[in-house]
Structures are given as C-alpha cells and as structure tokens.
Amino acid sequence: MDIETMRAIRHWKGMTQEQFSRWLGVSTPTVALFEAGHRNLSEATKGKLAHKFDINDADFIEYKKRRESLRGR
Helix, strand or coil: CCHHHHHHHHHHCCCCHHHHHHHHCCCHHHHHHHHHCCCCCCHHHHHHHHHHCCCCHHHHHHHHHHHHHHHCC
C-alpha cells in the first residue's frame, strides 16, 4: 500500500485527516506528512489499514477510476 492509496481510502471513507489520525493513533500532522510524501508508512500501519478498511477491491478500483476521471475535467 502506498501513500496515494492511503489518501484515497481516507477520502473514500469520508474521513478528515483528524479523524483518520485518531483511528491510526498518530497525530494529525503525521497523517499530513504521510500524505505529502514526507514520511513513509510502516508495515504495522499498512497492516492496520488493510485490516480496518476491509474494502472490496473492485469497489476501490472503480472509486479510483471515477476520481481520476474527475481530475481530468
């Protein structure tokens, strides 16, 4: 899982950085650093995200396609 995927999951779930950070047990600035690419996700954080956000792959891929098409407009 990469930073873009983490950010997309947060947006897909409708969570703010603050809500997301509380769930992850990190500070809001840490989530901002993740999303800005200034800090890497640890394997533990990746595992926690994968477990917590049990997302159907097809649904997530469709969401990413729609999001990317909106960016192109």
